[in-house]
Amino acid sequence: MEFINKIVEKSKKADSLVCIGLDTDPLKIPVHLRQSGNAVLEFNKSIITATKDLVCAYKPNAAFYEAMGSIGIEILEKTCRFIDNNIPIILDIKRGDIGNTAVQYAYAAYEIFGVDAVTVNPYMGFDAIKPFLRDGKGVFVLCLTSNPSAGDFQLLDTGGQLLYERVAHAAVEWAKEGEIGLVIGATRPETMQKIRDIVEDMPILVPGIGAQGGSIMDVITNCGGKPGRTIINSSRSILYASHEKDYAEAARSSLEKLRLDINKNRSVE
Amino acid sequence: MEFINKIVEKSKKADSLVCIGLDTDPLKIPVHLRQSGNAVLEFNKSIITATKDLVCAYKPNAAFYEAMGSIGIEILEKTCRFIDNNIPIILDIKRGDIGNTAVQYAYAAYEIFGVDAVTVNPYMGFDAIKPFLRDGKGVFVLCLTSNPSAGDFQLLDTGGQLLYERVAHAAVEWAKEGEIGLVIGATRPETMQKIRDIVEDMPILVPGIGAQGGSIMDVITNCGGKPGRTIINSSRSILYASHEKDYAEAARSSLEKLRLDINKNRSVE
Numbered sequence: 001m002e003f004i005n006k007i008v009e010k011s012k013k014a015d016s017l018v019c020i021g022l023d024t025d026p027l028k029i030p031v032h033l034r035q036s037g038n039a040v041l042e043f044n045k046s047i048i049t050a051t052k053d054l055v056c057a058y059k060p061n062a063a064f065y066e067a068m069g070s071i072g073i074e075i076l077e078k079t080c081r082f083i084d085n086n087i088p089i090i091l092d093i094k095r096g097d098i099g100n101t102a103v104q105y106a107y108a109a110y111e112i113f114g115v116d117a118v119t120v121n122p123y124m125g126f127d128a129i130k131p132f133l134r135d136g137k138g139v140f141v142l143c144l145t146s147n148p149s150a151g152d153f154q155l156l157d158t159g160g161q162l163l164y165e166r167v168a169h170a171a172v173e174w175a176k177e178g179e180i181g182l183v184i185g186a187t188r189p190e191t192m193q194k195i196r197d198i199v200e201d202m203p204i205l206v207p208g209i210g211a212q213g214g215s216i217m218d219v220i221t222n223c224g225g226k227p228g229r230t231i232i233n234s235s236r237s238i239l240y241a242s243h244e245k246d247y248a249e250a251a252r253s254s255l256e257k258l259r260l261d262i263n264k265n266r267s268v269e
Numbered sequence: 270m271e272f273i274n275k276i277v278e279k280s281k282k283a284d285s286l287v288c289i290g291l292d293t294d295p296l297k298i299p300v301h302l303r304q305s306g307n308a309v310l311e312f313n314k315s316i317i318t319a320t321k322d323l324v325c326a327y328k329p330n331a332a333f334y335e336a337m338g339s340i341g342i343e344i345l346e347k348t349c350r351f352i353d354n355n356i357p358i359i360l361d362i363k364r365g366d367i368g369n370t371a372v373q374y375a376y377a378a379y380e381i382f383g384v385d386a387v388t389v390n391p392y393m394g395f396d397a398i399k400p401f402l403r404d405g406k407g408v409f410v411l412c413l414t415s416n417p418s419a420g421d422f423q424l425l426d427t428g429g430q431l432l433y434e435r436v437a438h439a440a441v442e443w444a445k446e447g448e449i450g451l452v453i454g455a456t457r458p459e460t461m462q463k464i465r466d467i468v469e470d471m472p473i474l475v476p477g478i479g480a481q482g483g484s485i486m487d488v489i490t491n492c493g494g495k496p497g498r499t500i501i502n503s504s505r506s507i508l509y510a511s512h513e514k515d516y517a518e519a520a521r522s523s524l525e526k527l528r529l530d531i532n533k534n535r536s537v538e
Contacts, residue, residue, distance in 0.1 A: 023370070063366060063373035069346060069381045073339040096390055097332060097363050098416040101292070104332035112338045121365055123392040123411060125418025142392060147367040149394025152439060153432065158425040163432070170421060 003116055003138035003179045004203060007088045008228030011056035016259045017225065017266075019090065020051055021207070021235030022060040022079065026068065030243050040068070043247075044079045047239060050248035051255050057088040059205075059233055060115075080113045089115040090205065090231075094142060095132075096121030102131035110137060119183055119205070122167050126174055133178025138203065141174075143167045143195060146185025146208030164191070168198040181205060184223070186214020186232070192222035203229055209258075210237040216258075217265050225266035234258055272385055272407035272448045273472060276357045277497030280325035285528045286494065286535075288359065289320055290476070290504030291329040291348065295337065297509050299516050309337070312516075313348045316508060319517035320524050326357040328474075328502055329384075349382045358384040359474065359500075363411060364401075365390030371400040379406060388452055388474070391436050395443055402447025407472065410443075412436045412464060415454025415477030433460070437467040450474060453492070455483020455501070461491035472498055478527075479506040485527075486534050494535030503527055 011017060024040050033039040048058065060079060065072035080089055091113055095105045109118045109132070117138030120129050132139045144154055144164040154164040161169070171180050184195055186208035196204070204223055208214040209232055216232075223230045238258070242250030280286060293309050302308040317327065329348060334341035349358055360382055364374045378387045378401070386407030389398050401408045413423055413433040423433040430438070440449050453464055455477035465473070473492055477483040478501055485501075492499045507527070511519030 025373075061370060061373075063364075063370045063377070066342075066377040067373040067381065069377070070339040070342040073335075073342045077338060094364070094366050094390075095332075096365075096392075098414070101330060101332045104294075104330075104336040108332070108335040108338070112336065121363075121390050121392050123365075123390050123422060124414050124416055125421030125423070127416050127418040145367070145393050147393055147396050149396040152394030153392060153435065154394070156427040156432070156435065158427050158432070163422065163425065163427070166422065166425065 001136055003088065003136055004228055006086070006116060007057055007138070007203065007231070010087055011227030014054050014056055015263065016054050016056050017227065017230055017232045017262050018055050018255060018259050019057040019059050019205070019231045019233045020047070020055050020238055020255065021092070021233045022047070022058055023064050023235040024239065025064055028240050030245065030247050032245060041075045041078055044075070045082055046248040047251050048083060050252045051238070052084060052087060054252070054255050054259055055087070056227065056231060057090055058083055059090040059092050061092040061235070077113055080115055088117060090117040090119065090138070090140065091115040092119045094119050094121050096124045096128045098124070099127050099131060102128050106131045106134070110134065117181070122170070126170070129174065130177070138179045138181055140181040140183050140203070140205045141167065141171050143171070143182040144184050144188050144191055146187045146214065150185065150188070165194070165198065168195050171202065172199055175202065183207065186219050189215065189218030189222050192219065196223055201229055203231060205231045205233060207233040210234050216261050220262065220265040225262070232262060270405055272357065272405055273497055275355070275385060276326055276407070276472065276500070279356055280496030283323050283325055284532065285323050285325050286496065286499050286501045286531050287324050287524060287528050288326040288328050288474070288500045288502045289316070289324050289507055289524065290361070290502045291316070291327055292333050292504040293508065294333055299512050299514065301514060310344045310347055313344070314351055315517040316520050317352060319521045320507070321353060321356060323521070323524050323528055324356070325496065325500060326359055327352055328359040328361050330361040330504070346382055349384055357386060359386040359388065359407070359409065360384040361388045363388050363390050365393045365397045367393070368396050368400060371397050375401045375403070379403065386450070391439070395439070398443065399446070407448045407450055409450040409452050409472070409474045410436060410440050412440070412451040413453050413457050413460055415456045415483065419454065419457070434463070434467065437464050440471065441468055444471065452476065455488050458484065458487030458491050461488065465492055470498055472500060474500045474502060476502040479503050485530050489531065489534040494531070501531060
């Protein structure tokens with residue numbers, strides 16, 4: 001099955017554009033869990049169980065697991081295996097390296113963690129991305145990111161096109177060889193319409209809602225609200241909605257509020 | 270101690286600009302080792318023991334360890350801990366992500382693996398790099414890479430300066446806040462002199478010698494031959510110099526040949 005079909009199907013079934021970013025920080029999970037040796041895994045499982053019918057995907061962020069050493073990698077593996085097969089997993093790794101190294105990163109993502117999609121960095125060009133293209137797998141290329149310094153290079157004028165626009169055009173070319181998507185931060189709504197015009201129906205993963213300050217209305221207006229084509233990530237405001245024993249319920253409530261806020265905007269689109 | 274002092278000192282002591290890339294692939298190590306559960310660790314230890322007096326640094330490539338799952342991370346950790354304290358370790362991770370994620374990657378590199386330096390990707394700008402700047406740690410920013418597709422974006426004209434030149438100029442600015450170096454592929458000698466002029470004495474890590482085809486003479490002529498300022502990485506041609514029981518000796522011979530080839534060019538500089 002193509003990645004796009006998997007995510008469109010799940011997004012429709014849940015009537016949701018929300019992807020939960022599993023950026024689980026052992027220092028931010030409820031205190032009562034921290035005594036357990038498997039606190040992070042237990043936390044992830046509870047969050048997933050409480051939210052899985054209302055999401056279009058999950059997006060674990062590799063950094064948070066790597067910071068726990070080998071045990072963290074085991075937790076990431078078990079978290080990915082715990083997620084139902086019909087729910088797409090986008091592993092947020094933002095890798096980019098020469099071909100023989102990219103092959104290793106792709107192996108880790110698809111064979112060790114068994115995920116459906118990854119995020120990658122375009123700086124090194126297509127041969128650093130190509131090893132991630134496989135049947136049934138989606139590859140989200142960083143285009144315009146949500147952080148304050150994104151403009152250091154991404155907004156440079158490269159002879160009539162800004163750098164991120166070049167990346168969007170390149171992504172359209174690369175999509176002839178596999179399933180490509182883009183990452184566009186919600187903090188740059190003014191650019192989203194332009195990118196959507198370039199890449200048409202390509203899946204766009206949108207981080208930066210919530211903690212980073214992006215507006216839902218702007219995202220839906222500019223990026224569109226089609227299932228599987230606009231994927232809105234939220235991490236901190238869902239994961240850490242409560243620091244008490246009700247954290248999983250609180251996560252569900254926070255997710256449900258975000259899902260409905262988005263859907264309200266989709267209906268007037 | 271500053272990172273630059275550590276690498277200058279080791280480079281002088283070994284009279285060597287060679288950094289060995291520990292890109293250990295379980296499928297490429299000698300067959301007789303593969304039966305051991307700890308084959309990769311055993312291989313790394315033998316290579317390190319046989320070469321440590323002749324290198325200026327080691328550069329493990331995280332991808333190769335991640336592809337082995339949690340056991341690989343354990344091997345990477347043990348490999349880093351096995352390397353003598355006076356030998357700089359550059360962890361090749363090429364990470365780049367928003368601040369709160371970069372903090373996690375930096376924690377993994379410096380606290381879990383205990384390395385002296387990392388490689389990072391500049392696409393997301395300075396706030397994705399800043400969390401890696403710490404006292405005594407070096408941060409090598411990808412500038413012009415050795416792969417064929419490097420030109421997709423790095424060679425774009427951004428109003429009088431190519432993108433990689435902008436990165437080099439930015440690196441000079443960033444170096445006011447910490448120890449910054451650059452990564453420049455040996456396969457692009459024509460550009461090295463230009464970058465050296467921009468960044469002056471900044472450490473430059475040069476991959477792409479050997480398997481990728483870069484010339485030693487070109488590197489020394491254009492990048493210079495100062496200890497700790499030019500760091501020439503070699504991986505495959507040293508690690509897999511022999512597939513027999515003499516692999517560690519063969520690695521040493523291959524390293525010694527490369528070291529002397531480089532030094533011959535340094536002496537006529």
